Amino acid sequence: NAGVMQNPRHLVRRRGQEARLRCSPMKGHSHVYWYRQLPEEGLKFMVYLQKENIIDESGMPKERFSAEFPKEGPSILRIQQVVRGDSAAYFCASSHNGGRASLNEQFFGPGTRLTVL
Amino acid sequence: QKEVEQNSGPLSVPEGAIASLNCTYSDRVSQSFFWYRQYSGKSPELIMSIYSNGDKEDGRFTAQLNKASQYVSLLIRDSQPSDSATYLCAPLRGNSGYALNFGKGTSLLVTP
Numbered sequence: 001n002a003g004v005m006q007n008p009r010h011l012v013r014r015r016g017q018e019a020r021l022r023c024s025p026m027k028g029h030s031h032v033y034w035y036r037q038l039p040e041e042g043l044k045f046m047v048y049l050q051k052e053n054i055i056d057e058s059g060m061p062k063e064r065f066s067a068e069f070p071k072e073g074p075s076i077l078r079i080q081q082v083v084r085g086d087s088a089a090y091f092c093a094s095s096h097n098g099g100r101a102s103l104n105e106q107f108f109g110p111g112t113r114l115t116v117l
Numbered sequence: 118q119k120e121v122e123q124n125s126g127p128l129s130v131p132e133g134a135i136a137s138l139n140c141t142y143s144d145r146v147s148q149s150f151f152w153y154r155q156y157s158g159k160s161p162e163l164i165m166s167i168y169s170n171g172d173k174e175d176g177r178f179t180a181q182l183n184k185a186s187q188y189v190s191l192l193i194r195d196s197q198p199s200d201s202a203t204y205l206c207a208p209l210r211g212n213s214g215y216a217l218n219f220g221k222g223t224s225l226l227v228t229p
Contacts, residue, residue: 043207107163
């Protein structure tokens with residue numbers, strides 16, 4: 001499967017627990033983006049990473065959320081002390097070109113549906 | 118003013134007709150534009166990209182871009198029931214060039 005992979009597909013957490021979402025980009029892609037889709041809302045950009053670097057985190061909440069894309073392994077979106085308002089679908093996308101490339105096609109993974117009880 | 122505006126629909130068209138989906142955006146610096154299709158409960162699927170004024174055709178899909186009017190559209194010819202989905206317009210942010218700025222989408226229903 002050469003597509004973007006995300007796991008887990010569904011994650012249930014109780015308030016105050018930590019959630020870890022993983023994303024492996026498409027083969028040959030080194031640019032990773034995280035988006036969040038709240039119920040009845042549009043997709044919102046959270047963070048853009050390249051290997052070992054956070055390039056743009058302007059969409060990330062300042063508290064409790066962090067992201068990384070290590071040299072080896074998948075990108076991780078980490079949510080500490082989850083609250084009910086964090087319940088959403090979290091999508092990862094990857095691209096071959098990044099930054100200011102005139103064409104930056106982003107391909108999405110299947111998403112992780114986070115439910116906070 | 119919302120950054121990306123789309124009519125939420127639902128837009129209902131009969132099978133075999135042309136579906137026309139429209140999108141306006143406020144970021145004048147945006148240079149690249151994308152259309153995604155999202156079925157209920159699924160992830161967005163890229164169907165078209167366009168970055169020059171004019172038309173771009175790919176199979177049954179035609180994207181149209183008018184940067185002066187800040188307007189993007191998607192035409193679907195010979196619509197099929199399987200085209201029933203939400204269509205998301207997504208300009209690439211002009212100031213960063215990194216993030217897609219999604220509209221809320223237009224729900225399309227193709228009736229047999």
